[in-house]
Amino acid sequence: MPTIWLVVLLLALAAAGFYWGRARALSSAGGDARELHSLPSYYGYHVALASFVPAITVLVVWLLAQPLVIENRVSSLIPAEAVPESSTLGLVMSDVRRVAEGLDIAVEQGMLSRKEARDMDTGTQDVRALLGEVGVAVGEDVRPEILSAAQAFRNLAATGKTAMTVVVALLALGGFAWAYARTHKDFRARNVVERGVLALLILAASLAILTTVGIVLSMLFETRNFFTLHSWTDFFFGLTWAPNFRGDSELSILPLLWGTLYISFIALLVAVPVGLFAAIYLSEYASSAVRAFAKPLLEILAGIPTIVYGLFALLTVGPALVDLFGKGGLLGVEWMAGATSVLTAGLVMGVMLIPFVSSLSDDIINAVPQAMRDGSLGLGATKSETVRQVVMPAALPGIVGAILLAASRAIGETMIVVMGAGAIAKFSANPLESMTTITTRIVSQLTGDTDFASPETLVAFALGLSLFVLTLGLNVLALYIVRKYREQYD
């Protein structure tokens, strides 16, 4: 991986820059550090930063932008008639990438020389078979336009890589030389270095925004592809989820949304009363000894990875529910066929959410001023009357916020539903039936053999985007409510 070597080279140059910059500054001051404007190491940092930072920035940006540029250039090479009726340019491009990737592997494994890969054409060689040999499966025979586009793709990629190496190396050396030349005892190295460091800090902080933008863009892009292949009305308003390989899949979010909300509802039905009463008891009644013992223990439940809850649902709670409601079960009813069900996932998820609700509510109840409680107790109210009629109404907005956060957690939870809820998409009110959720379908559509040209795979991005918007909305609302609530008592 030559890019790694480039980075290593940059690091080495930066280290050398530190050493030489420092040495030059000292020698310009005749070896007396007191003559320098800044501490000697600042001169070193100055050279190191100047040679490393611009170069690495360009490197990263280049790595991110190159695929986009190449994509544009190559797709303009594909004539419009080369795109079949049922397909789109984006899908043809994914074929092109696949072929190019196959050629890369073939060259790497020594089955083709670089020249052969560059000059081969579909007339003289069975490209599909060749690609098959190196483990890249192509759906149909490789058409000449696609092969030539793939070859152009490889050429551009190779040129791009060379250009990148040259530019980055020049930039690093240039930065080094420039900074080294400026190094002198009167140079204000500390101010420059500190400005540079501040810029790096800002960059790190903006990564949060970049991540959000990345999430939105990546999903938006593929969602758009999905909607060119599948009608958006069916996705949002259809009533059936039935993916198949015949090309007439019905992919509607509604049955999945129903399953998601139903399971979340059951989870909250478990978590909210238990969590809320636990929080009330801990903050209003418990002695400090009980609190010190019970609170961390309850919070362990929140630290357990969801895979553990998933396994618990699949192998313990599910079978136990079948023993109760299933055929030959204790209750003598035959209501439950398999271990996976809405109730299985909901119950286990509820347990997971208990500490989430309780610690958030605990914080919020504690934020209610003691004066409020004193006022009520001073009037002769009992503790429970105080809690129910004064503390709870006062804490209500905050608690609503906490419950919304818990709901957003439940909606986005994946492992428990993947393992405990089942795979059948349907509208049913029976909690003992298995149902499926948005997250479950995202996992199933994106694992295994995925073809990023088929609506059955791409739908996962549309589901992901819907999930993101849904949870984001809940979070923003909840955080807003909680913040307003806190301001009220600050």
Place this chain on the structure above:
Amino acid sequence: MNDMTLMDSTVDTQPTKIAAKNVNVYYGDSHAIKDVNVEIEDKTVTAFIGPSGCGKSTFLRCLNRMNDTIDICRVKGDILLDGEDIYDKRVDPVQLRAKVGMVFQKPNPFPKSIYDNVAYGPRIHGLAKNKAELDEIVEKSLRRGAIWDEVKDRLDAPGTGLSGGQQQRLCIARAVATEPEVLLMDEPCSALDPIATAQVEELIDELRASYSVVIVTHSMQQAARVSQKTAFFHLGNLVEFGPTGQIFTNPEDPRTESYITGRIG
């Protein structure tokens, strides 16, 4: 001073409402109240004065067992309300606090409407048989709290939206609505401006007709203005207790005199 002699004349006609005998209070290891004996009379305003941290608020909170809510607080000795020991095992603090109401330093209206704030006590104690009776209690209490005219048109507005002085009078009305026999006030004017203070002080004087009022204050002028009896606390001890006029004009204990004249405090 004329005024005070007048008050003095009314003082000794009242029966004892609360009698404290050898009361000691401990917060963990610290001894907050040391051997306090005091007799608080009915239909009288009794002021507790003294420098900060002298234990006057702690002692006040013993009178309706508000200290029960603090885990590390222990109370020893007897406090008798109408001759009954309020720290007796059989006494329910809830019932006690219905008889001995409390108004706090900082106005603390509940985040409810003005009406619900006042109706809170009567509702939990079941004082009203129906809505009409409750309305009547609320109106009567708000009138007694001298705030009726200001809020009668907006009883549904939240109590937290009132000004500081109004909030404190609302809290007094709220305490009065429970029909207590004793009203404890913990520096009720310390968070109020002078005008609101004057209104509340006037109110306290009116309340004397029906209740035994105990007020903690760090303002000696206030104690002189509103009370008939004054108790001076210092370092957990009850230094001197007597008619207000006498305490302010002719204190027996040198510590009281030092405090009154501003040498300690």
Place this chain on the structure above:
Amino acid sequence: MTDFSHSTPSAATEPRKHGGSLLAQTARTRKRNAAEKRFRAYGIAAIAAGLAMLLVLVVTIVSKGTGAFQQTFVTLNVELLESKLDKNGNRDLDDIKKVTTFGYAPIIKGAMEAAVEELGIETDLKSKELAGILSKNAAAQLREYVIANPDQIGETVEFRFLASSRVDGYLKGRVHRDSIANDKNISPEQLDLVDELAAAGVLKKTFNMDFITGADASDARPEAAGMGVSMLGSLFMMFVVLALALPIGVAASIYLEEFAPQNWLTDMIEVNIANLAAVPSIVFGILGLAVFINYMHLPTSAPLVGGLVLTLMTLPTIIISTRASLKAVPPSIRDAALGVGASKMQAVFHHVLPLAAPGILTGTIIGLAQALGETAPLLLIGMVGFIASNAPESLADGLLAPNSAMPAQIYEWAKRADPAFYERAWGGIIILLIFLVTMNTLAVILRRRFERRW
């Protein structure tokens, strides 16, 4: 004091509603106190329910998972016949490697027959059924040994073979005689033999190191599956997370806490961080799939990609806790540094940051623990089990070669049909939880040890 005449009439005009002795509870008070007791009981019940769930979880995990750390082995004397393993007799490693596992099967069958004969056990089982007691892995196990020790060919060595998962299950009580009626893999006669071999001490249940150090195995060989390689996968991911999330997180926190002006950009970053902390983890998986794999063409299933995804996921946690520790450093420290002429940057890096370090470290460990247990995003970038059969050989290999991670491996096992894998899944959870408990304990100790209150 003795004059009551004044007070009596006033008491009459103002009827007291709380009349009566304090010492007697009124009916209403009794009712209210009962309600109070009920309310309190609800609270206790809620706490008890939460703790009971914790207990059930722990008991389930321990009772179902400890079995995975024990495995049944059969110790046999194996004659490594030169005629089968090295026909040319020149100990050429390439020649020896040409013998496939099929070549080893007869040797194992022979060893099994010999053992039965030596112990004088009467059985009608054919030699193939005799060997069925052993794992399908046995031949591979033996081949590996021979390739590692070619000089042993021709000798008779004592060798410890894995027993098949059914035999293992029989000894652990998972497989019963009445539950194997339709089981092709084991017969009652074989179980009879197992009983006799166990009585003779040839077949024994012992501690199973391979479960902790080994790689995953195929569907038919649950007895050979181990967590080791996926543990390394997790380790490499944590390495990536630590290397990226800690510096970036600390840098972002320093900027936001110490330097950021109050403006819309700062506000936006803060809102963003708060929201990212609550974005479902699977969304980060989609991001990783779309950006790192589909767009940047990083290798699928690589711990590097997993690490990058988990870094983005952990960053908000680290930023939030780092900011809290920075905030806890009193302003007087900054003022003191500025007062002796340090620049703001120097004050932060020389004074504030070292003081906040224990808190930052604690937050980082907790963030890492969270990332270690995360599964959903890993499924989307292909880090599910049975990919790596060997431990990675180099750092680059560890980062870029396909691998799994502990939670993904557990998920993979849970999906398989054979209950023998369930035991392994629970066992894997024990290992995962041991890691998490250790990390959290470390965090708590750090906090206790270095916590400073100003």
